[in-house]
Amino acid sequence: MIIAIALVSTVVTLTAGVPGSLPDVALKSSVLFHVERAGALFVAGLLAFVTVYRGWHGELPVEFGREGMRYADVAGESAEGLEKLRDEMRHARDDITSLRDAVLTEHLSRLALEERIRDLGGRTP
Numbered sequence: 739m740i741i742a743i744a745l746v747s748t749v750v751t752l753t754a755g756v757p758g759s760l761p762d763v764a765l766k767s768s769v770l771f772h773v774e775r776a777g778a779l780f781v782a783g784l785l786a787f788v789t790v791y792r793g794w795h796g797e798l799p800v801e802f803g804r805e806g807m808r809y810a811d812v813a814g815e816s817a818e819g820l821e822k823l824r825d826e827m828r829h830a831r832d833d834i835t836s837l838r839d840a841v842l843t844e845h846l847s848r849l850a851l852e853e854r855i856r857d858l859g860g861r862t863p
Contacts, residue, residue: 740784747780748774751775788807
């Protein structure tokens with residue numbers, strides 16, 4: 739895709755031609771003018787391609803600036819979410835363990851009581 743963007747930007751600048759008076763940045767060279775314009779078109783095309791590509795995959799830029807585009811820190815958010823999920827799992831496991839111990843203790847107490855009643859000659863409920 740990068741090669742296609744480079745080819746399109748080169749074709750566009752060559753077919754558009756050279757203006758009557760070249761800008762100062764071209765240093766009075768039509769070749770340099772075409773190189774600079776092709777470079778600018780390439781960067782613009784690449785920027786558009788990356789934005790559309792990442793947008794298609796659900797990632798939109800959160801900021802455009804002098805340093806370029808900035809995207810949300812998905813990895814950091816995922817790591818925080820994963821750690822929170824692990825904490826919740828630990829708490830759930832602790833709760834289940836406590837509940838299991840309480841039920842087991844109650845059951846053993848009931849069995850001991852039934853055995854004692856049987857030893858005394860009574861009936862179990």
